[in-house]
Amino acid sequence: MSLTERYVLAIDQGTTSTRCIVFDRRATVVAVARSPLPQSYPRPGWVEHDAARIWRDVRKLIPQALREAGLEPGQVAAIGIANQRETTVLWDRRTGVPVAPAIVWQDTRTAGLVAALGHGDLLREITGLPPSTYFSAPRIRWLLDQDPSLRVRAARGEILCGTMDTWLIWNLTGGDVFATDVTNASRTQLMSLSALDWDARLLALYDIPAAMLPEIRPSSAHFGTSFLGVPIGAAIGDQQAALFGQACFDPGDTKCTYGTGGFLLMNTGPRPATSTHGLISTVAYRIDGQPPAYALEGSIAIAGSLVQWMRDGLGLIATPSEIETLARTVDDNGGAYIVPAFSGLFAPYWRTEARGIIVGLTSYITKGHLARAVLEATAWQTRDVVDAMNADSGLTLATLSVDGGMTADNLLMQLVADVLGVPVERSMVPETVSLGAAYAAGLTTGYWTDLQDLRNNRHRAGVWHPAMPPAHRAAEHARWKRAVEAAVFVSRPAAPET
Numbered sequence: 001m002s003l004t005e006r007y008v009l010a011i012d013q014g015t016t017s018t019r020c021i022v023f024d025r026r027a028t029v030v031a032v033a034r035s036p037l038p039q040s041y042p043r044p045g046w047v048e049h050d051a052a053r054i055w056r057d058v059r060k061l062i063p064q065a066l067r068e069a070g071l072e073p074g075q076v077a078a079i080g081i082a083n084q085r086e087t088t089v090l091w092d093r094r095t096g097v098p099v100a101p102a103i104v105w106q107d108t109r110t111a112g113l114v115a116a117l118g119h120g121d122l123l124r125e126i127t128g129l130p131p132s133t134y135f136s137a138p139r140i141r142w143l144l145d146q147d148p149s150l151r152v153r154a155a156r157g158e159i160l161c162g163t164m165d166t167w168l169i170w171n172l173t174g175g176d177v178f179a180t181d182v183t184n185a186s187r188t189q190l191m192s193l194s195a196l197d198w199d200a201r202l203l204a205l206y207d208i209p210a211a212m213l214p215e216i217r218p219s220s221a222h223f224g225t226s227f228l229g230v231p232i233g234a235a236i237g238d239q240q241a242a243l244f245g246q247a248c249f250d251p252g253d254t255k256c257t258y259g260t261g262g263f264l265l266m267n268t269g270p271r272p273a274t275s276t277h278g279l280i281s282t283v284a285y286r287i288d289g290q291p292p293a294y295a296l297e298g299s300i301a302i303a304g305s306l307v308q309w310m311r312d313g314l315g316l317i318a319t320p321s322e323i324e325t326l327a328r329t330v331d332d333n334g335g336a337y338i339v340p341a342f343s344g345l346f347a348p349y350w351r352t353e354a355r356g357i358i359v360g361l362t363s364y365i366t367k368g369h370l371a372r373a374v375l376e377a378t379a380w381q382t383r384d385v386v387d388a389m390n391a392d393s394g395l396t397l398a399t400l401s402v403d404g405g406m407t408a409d410n411l412l413m414q415l416v417a418d419v420l421g422v423p424v425e426r427s428m429v430p431e432t433v434s435l436g437a438a439y440a441a442g443l444t445t446g447y448w449t450d451l452q453d454l455r456n457n458r459h460r461a462g463v464w465h466p467a468m469p470p471a472h473r474a475a476e477h478a479r480w481k482r483a484v485e486a487a488v489f490v491s492r493p494a495a496p497e498t
């Protein structure tokens with residue numbers, strides 16, 4: 001069979017679901033198999049996943065996706081893995097059984113540990129990341145602290161540690177390959193962003209034995225052979241995978257994935273950028289044999305979840321898509337602004353203590369104005385991150401590539417273009433995370449030749465051009481900024497993890 005008749009299978013192991021998607025050479029989705037992933041909240045601030053279930057789901061979904069596509073394993077050229085980042089599991093090398101539930105990236109149980117650890121400047125300098133419960137290292141430390149015998153066994157290499165990519169690779173290869181990729185490793189807070197290797201100073205600071213950590217490989221590289229006999233050609237963090245799937249290969253190329261939250265990444269080229277404006281400096285991807293590409297990242301905590309709150313908390317809409325219909329009943333926000341700092345403000349503010357507010361209320365305000373303010377809040381939060389990206393990178397955003405469930409909202413897309421003053425382009429393939437993993441895997445095995453081959457696959461489902469007069473944009477921006485100040489003003493005392 002010729003190479004062009006084959007397919008690539010991507011695994012997208014996300015926070016709320018696991019998906020297996022089969023793509024053809026033109027990046028068309030041929031089949032999708034998915035399974036929801038329950039989250040456990042055993043205590044306030046704790047969020048856990050059952051890692052054994054995640055593996056069982058993947059084990060089941062791969063054949064399911066192949067069946068749906070009508071394919072034999074021999075027709076699959078490569079498997080690529082994209083995964084929720086930072087979520088961490090420890091397991092016994094001999095039995096393959098996790099020693100505890102996986103601790104999810106949203107979990108804040110390590111707040112006290114992070115505050116006590118200090119060394120914020122050192123962490124930022126080596127890893128590009130601020131001290132936070134968000135990253136893996138505090139979780140590994142916390143797990144090892146629960147049982148002193150674990151640290152001893154980890155030092156002997158009997159207990160292994162990994163993010164979901166590592167866990168899946170280890171299981172897919174029957175325990176043969178214990179490896180992660182640079183993007184996932186860059187979110188552990190144990191890897192040097194410039195050396196792209198585990199950093200001895202950080203391992204000492206966190207008291208984590210090197211023997212329990214996987215080998216770090218490029219994102220697009222060989223990760224062994226899966227149980228199907230198909231090579232695993234990539235592992236890459238899901239937000240970086242979306243950047244790759246959007247073909248953001250050049251410095252300045254930027255994407256935003258609008259789902260529950262919003263994740264913006266800007267490709268900053270072959271050297272790490274230093275952020276002085278509240279962004280994370282991270283690895284975008286690395287293709288085997290090539291220099292790495294770095295990225296600046298800004299996360300918006302509340303985007304689509306504000307729409308969910310309008311539905312579930314306020315009962316103003318019955319489905320997310322109704323937010324657009326409601327917002328279109330008015331011409332503007334009527335002077336109302338919503339700052340959705342439900343769990344503080346993320347990038348670029350990092351004000352954990354801020355709380356959500358609605359300002360500008362008069363008896364003129366209707367639910368239509370509130371719906372409009374909900375969508376505008378996502379647009380202005382995007383603007384805040386983009387301003388920080390332009391300032392930190394010295395580059396200027398030319399267009400924003402977007403994907404994710406919330407991009408179904410055409411009014412939101414127009415508002416984002418309006419407040420940024422640049423075009424917004426929605427990708428034809430909504431599953432950009434999976435596509436990025438497929439691309440990276442297909443490059444490894446020669447299914448796709450090079451980045452140009454991937455660029456040729458890029459098609460836009462829609463483009464929105466800025467239509468807001470600049471003076472109006474500037475005035476609205478100033479009012480949004482004052483609303484953000486008010487959200488910080490109504491703050492609660494700072495939580496220790498900041």
Ligand SMILES: Nc1ncnc2c1ncn2[C@@H]1O[C@H](COP(=O)(O)OP(=O)(O)O)[C@@H](O)[C@H]1O
Nearest residue numbers: 259260304305307308320321404405406408409
């Ligand atoms: N038409 C819409 N307008 C606004 N928000 C929407 C619309 N459709 C979905 N959403 C929001 O998008 C989110 C789901 O997007 P998705 O990419 O599936 O998220 P995730 O991957 O984070 O679970 C939900 O928070 C939902 O409220």
Ligand SMILES: O=P(O)(O)OC[C@H](O)CO
Nearest residue numbers: 014015084085105238239
């Ligand atoms: O699984 P998602 O899409 O919510 O992404 C999670 C992020 O990788 C967390 O950093």
